[in-house]
Amino acid sequence: MAKVTRRERERQQHRREVLAAAQELFSRKGFDRTSMAEIAERAEFAVGTLYKFFKDKKTLYRALILDTVQEFAQVLTTALKTRGTEVERLERYIETKADLFVRHIPTARLYFAQTAGAKYVPTAGLDRDARAVCKGVLDALEAVFRAGIRKGLFLKTDPRMLVLGLEGVGNAFLDELIERPDDFSAETMAGMTKTIFFERIRLKAR
Amino acid sequence: MAKVTRRERERQQHRREVLAAAQELFSRKGFDRTSMAEIAERAEFAVGTLYKFFKDKKTLYRALILDTVQEFAQVLTTALKTRGTEVERLERYIETKADLFVRHIPTARLYFAQTAGAKYVPTAGLDRDARAVCKGVLDALEAVFRAGIRKGLFLKTDPRMLVLGLEGVGNAFLDELIERPDDFSAETMAGMTKTIFFERIRLKAR
Amino acid sequence: MAKVTRRERERQQHRREVLAAAQELFSRKGFDRTSMAEIAERAEFAVGTLYKFFKDKKTLYRALILDTVQEFAQVLTTALKTRGTEVERLERYIETKADLFVRHIPTARLYFAQTAGAKYVPTAGLDRDARAVCKGVLDALEAVFRAGIRKGLFLKTDPRMLVLGLEGVGNAFLDELIERPDDFSAETMAGMTKTIFFERIRLKAR
Amino acid sequence: MAKVTRRERERQQHRREVLAAAQELFSRKGFDRTSMAEIAERAEFAVGTLYKFFKDKKTLYRALILDTVQEFAQVLTTALKTRGTEVERLERYIETKADLFVRHIPTARLYFAQTAGAKYVPTAGLDRDARAVCKGVLDALEAVFRAGIRKGLFLKTDPRMLVLGLEGVGNAFLDELIERPDDFSAETMAGMTKTIFFERIRLKAR
DNA sequence: CATGAATGAGATTTCATTCAT
């Protein structure tokens, strides 16, 4: 049934090799400071070959980002769909994300370039589709919050704000985790996120 | 008494005009996608003139970032030094920062580029000094948390983590504020930050 | 057997074409007054192409000089190794050099730029290796003089001084030969060098 | 009688200061690698001021070369006019030149740039008048040789060739003297020139 | 007159992209 020829399989394999080379370089040096020649060299292909797979540099970058983001989004959305209370589901999300990031640091950097960093340091609209995928995750998060609020588990607040808050805290810790992977464990950072976000910092409310 | 000649005053004025043009462009398009020619055109000077003020593009960028960051750092550090309990001082910091960002959006973008974005999209270590200034603010924050913990106001946690958490939440809201300045007010965002960070989200721990 | 592909052969041919264009221009106008654009145009390549062969202008210049100097040095050293008395070997050297220069004027100019001119009009130490090669020839000359002195053929003088003297006389005539190639023959100039250097000018010492 | 005002005297003094600064820089780095700004700074004038004295960079360079060459030519021509046989007059010339060069090394470098080096490394026809002055010295030398030949003192050869030969030997030693002023004395080098040029190198002609 | 800020043409270098083999 599978009518993928060997040719086609090889081609896809080569495409992945190019993307892997690109990921390493883009995540380390950014879009503008990475040249097609470098990517070609690291992937052990000729420059011309890159253009067989991707029409231009932007397209290659976009494809890479999309791959990265989809892969992460898939895992994160799944985590949010697990059984349990809304609190448990969010905790699962936090843990999964920490684990995912620490295990795929270059990918995580690129993911961040689209979610956190890209807002301030313009990767010049190289994203569009990737943004949509990210938004999917945020929408799923929002839905969980909305449900939690309805059940009286969470503060009655605009759930979009809760999403922003959770992502803010969480990403701050994940960033630290990525930059200094030897100083912290994924568990520690996930724990911190839960503490800050779910528990009160100020000891006495009264 | 004034030992600055008119010549010198004009020179400084022109330097500021160049920095203003650069700020607009760098904050919008980033370092690599902004050309010296563009800056010159916007500042209404010839390219060569930029090089009278700044020895090269990097130096111009660094000077701009340092200016930006110092200005913000000065205001934020002052806010942290006001009278009151540690909670009140942090609230003052949050409010001041929101107000500052919404009133100086391009500057805020550049400030972010140093604190958040620079980690993922490398502007190739064009910063150094600016980083030190930013760290100064974070250290001041840390000191407030440390004092609050000692007085039993805050959770007994690594104060650096509390700094990370507060900045994470706060910047997430500020980013939204900057990107959609018409949808939210500085007060709203400061309020959200306080809610998320200081109050419990989860209504019932039990 | 031929392990060089046609691709590679062509590449080397093109590299040589670039060097030829550069030689003409550098020898006529010097390093600073020759632009990469001019070289490219004369070689009938795009500017970018030059940078595939040579990483920058200095490198191109150095490669050219080294080629030039090695080629000449090889011929001159060979001439010094011929059979015969020291006087005969020096005469062979003088004749060979005159012949070589008159037949390769642009090359000769560049050779001179390294031996004579470079000292006064600094091409900013773009040489190093080339200097070493030149020194090789001078050392060989020195050895011949040293042998001649030992055999009682020459004046008992510091042989380095004899080298300086011979080169001084010889190059003065060769320079004239190069500048006005139609006024003199290589033989005349070689003859003059031998006369001045080997025979007494002043008829009567007493 | 002297109707030169203080103004005019000052002006001339300033002009000389500019030329002195230029000499140091041009002799060390050459025409192209010396900027007007550098000259201005070293002379402690503003760039604009340089243009009051000299219409452009070329003119400044030419004036400097002309000054230099005239100064040297004057001394050398005088040496050639002393009493004595032709041999003695040439010896006087050789000694004077060596002494002059070792005492004014930067000036000597510039003089060479016009006489020796300029032939190979083009200072792009920045000379004209200077060449004429140099030619004056060479003509005077030629006249001495011509007289010597007539009197039977010298070999019956084209006197222009003798000039070339003498200058060739002499300059070779002077160059060495300039480059390594601590290794040799003016007397040594003048002595070597006389030996090589006037005495036979090859001990036995017969 | 002297000043030095401003100019802008021109030089070097990089790099995404094309295309003949």
Place this chain on the structure above:
DNA sequence: CATGAATGAAATCTCATTCAT
């Protein structure tokens, strides 16, 4: 298909020269 040599537009930076003060 893959290759990699060739292209040329664009970016950075320099510097001789001008001119308002």
